[in-house]
Amino acid sequence: MIASLVNGAPGNRVSILDRGLQFGDGLFETLAVNRNQPCLWQAHMRRLETGCARLGIAMPAAEILKQESRQLLGDLEQAVLKITITRGSSMRGYAPADGPVTRILSLFSWDGPATGSVPVSISSWRLGLNPSLAGLKHLNRLEQVMARRALPPNAREAILMDIDDRVVEGIAANLFLQQDERLLTPRINDCGVAGVVRQLILDTAADMGVKVEEAHVDLDALLAADGLYLSSSLLGIRPVKTILGEDWRPSVPMHPLLQEVQSRIFQA
Amino acid sequence: MIASLVNGAPGNRVSILDRGLQFGDGLFETLAVNRNQPCLWQAHMRRLETGCARLGIAMPAAEILKQESRQLLGDLEQAVLKITITRGSSMRGYAPADGPVTRILSLFSWDGPATGSVPVSISSWRLGLNPSLAGLKHLNRLEQVMARRALPPNAREAILMDIDDRVVEGIAANLFLQQDERLLTPRINDCGVAGVVRQLILDTAADMGVKVEEAHVDLDALLAADGLYLSSSLLGIRPVKTILGEDWRPSVPMHPLLQEVQSRIFQA
Numbered sequence: 059m060i061a062s063l064v065n066g067a068p069g070n071r072v073s074i075l076d077r078g079l080q081f082g083d084g085l086f087e088t089l090a091v092n093r094n095q096p097c098l099w100q101a102h103m104r105r106l107e108t109g110c111a112r113l114g115i116a117m118p119a120a121e122i123l124k125q126e127s128r129q130l131l132g133d134l135e136q137a138v139l140k141i142t143i144t145r146g147s148s149m150r151g152y153a154p155a156d157g158p159v160t161r162i163l164s165l166f167s168w169d170g171p172a173t174g175s176v177p178v179s180i181s182s183w184r185l186g187l188n189p190s191l192a193g194l195k196h197l198n199r200l201e202q203v204m205a206r207r208a209l210p211p212n213a214r215e216a217i218l219m220d221i222d223d224r225v226v227e228g229i230a231a232n233l234f235l236q237q238d239e240r241l242l243t244p245r246i247n248d249c250g251v252a253g254v255v256r257q258l259i260l261d262t263a264a265d266m267g268v269k270v271e272e273a274h275v276d277l278d279a280l281l282a283a284d285g286l287y288l289s290s291s292l293l294g295i296r297p298v299k300t301i302l303g304e305d306w307r308p309s310v311p312m313h314p315l316l317q318e319v320q321s322r323i324f325q326a
Numbered sequence: 327m328i329a330s331l332v333n334g335a336p337g338n339r340v341s342i343l344d345r346g347l348q349f350g351d352g353l354f355e356t357l358a359v360n361r362n363q364p365c366l367w368q369a370h371m372r373r374l375e376t377g378c379a380r381l382g383i384a385m386p387a388a389e390i391l392k393q394e395s396r397q398l399l400g401d402l403e404q405a406v407l408k409i410t411i412t413r414g415s416s417m418r419g420y421a422p423a424d425g426p427v428t429r430i431l432s433l434f435s436w437d438g439p440a441t442g443s444v445p446v447s448i449s450s451w452r453l454g455l456n457p458s459l460a461g462l463k464h465l466n467r468l469e470q471v472m473a474r475r476a477l478p479p480n481a482r483e484a485i486l487m488d489i490d491d492r493v494v495e496g497i498a499a500n501l502f503l504q505q506d507e508r509l510l511t512p513r514i515n516d517c518g519v520a521g522v523v524r525q526l527i528l529d530t531a532a533d534m535g536v537k538v539e540e541a542h543v544d545l546d547a548l549l550a551a552d553g554l555y556l557s558s559s560l561l562g563i564r565p566v567k568t569i570l571g572e573d574w575r576p577s578v579p580m581h582p583l584l585q586e587v588q589s590r591i592f593q594a
Contacts, residue, residue, distance in 0.1 A: 059343065059417065059418075062342055064342065070341055070342050070343070071339040071340060071341055072342055072347060073339055074330060074332065074338050074340055074410070074430050075327065075338070075432075076347065077471070079344065079346045079410075079465070080354075080410075080467075081350070081465065081466075081467035081471050082350030082465055082466050083468060083471050088418065113468070138418065140418050142342070142347075142348075144347075145471075150356065150406065150432070150434050151498070152467070152470045152471050152473075152497060152498060162342050164342060164343075164418070166418050183458065184458060185456075186454050186456025186457070186458070186459065187454055188454025188455075188456070189454070189489060190451065190454070190469075190472070191468060191469070191472075196468055197347070197348070197349065198349075198466035198467070198468045199348075199351070200349060200351060200381070200464055200466045201456070201458070201459070202420045203345070203351050203413075203420050204381070204458070206420035206422070207382060207422055221455060221456075221457060229420060230420060249454075
């Protein structure tokens, strides 16, 4: 870790009474920093605001987060910036906190946007179904931790299905399937994270008049697709050409919509 | 909070890189302390050990936890002792940690075992289904936080159902239903916490030759029961006689099994 601020002050510690630690009672955002700028800043702030509203956490002013991000970044060209917001501290027990929220900004080294295919496995870990919390990038991430632990050494990501055997996402990325001219992404109504790049793809599709279906996807459909892509703030949009250590698909040209979005992600 | 130890040293702070904060990657136990003794110590250690094994976290030696508990307690007669174990610290991202686990012991004031009925509401929050993590007292507790936030002022606990409308548990307690001579408790295969008192009731039932059914329970069955009880390490076994602010049942005598277990819980 390069540097961090806790509630605006240099530091790297929080109280053991912080509800982020006690209950995972908070949210986080992970931003790529490229050319000294946090990428997709507005989109990350929108998602954080939506998450805070759903959980009833008071969103810190985006202006403060922006200013603290600038302070942390200094003149660093490339980095990963993580912003964590928790409901603050309270005694043990689930009763509501009445104190201020905790905001944590931390900066990590990063080599910048990479290109090329990401080798994936197919996880045997199954995501639970939790419509009330689905989509949120909250701090309850044990499922991702467990799926990541099970990742074989020859894979960098994994296809995650839910307990009904529906394909949902990667461990830290969303999925897009290309089938002829069609683009599909798994629905995330019951579980999964509403990735910022996923949303950017959906919004840009609407602007460009391209249809992207949010669909129930099973593993057979995924494996039969012409193209498969992972999306995240750090990966950008990256093709999958190796599954379970085996070559999977010959290269298909990336759909123009995905090319367009990819060209914007790391433009800070 | 009266006092706390972090990895054996007096202190009340952890790193922002602790995976308990980053991901809820850990477990906790909440013990009643009565007459200067942590109650049901062995049962709590067994559950912690089971949880650590399921998550692949190295369980600290129970002897160390015992010694540190004694150190914290001093000659305090009554308290709540919370033991939190996390997978330790690591950089951002879900990749496994290779450092030591974090152990946090904290002590809170407590008035000792209470008696009498607990007024409950019926929560509109629905628990998700997550068989892989069900039963564990892990740190991913946003569901309980959200259900607790929605608790009306005239209730101390709430009946929680899952997304399939099955009754599961209270917010911080398990449920037992008494129907004629029968005792039932909701299954916790898909969600819910395997409470230490719940397990003690099941184990004692086997010893006494009493049958307790782990069953799917719907709200109608719950409301039609002769008796309803909440169980937890801090509540003990407590009857419910008020639901949604209304008197619900005339008193029925507590089943002998529940009486027997109740008499043991706060015997340290």
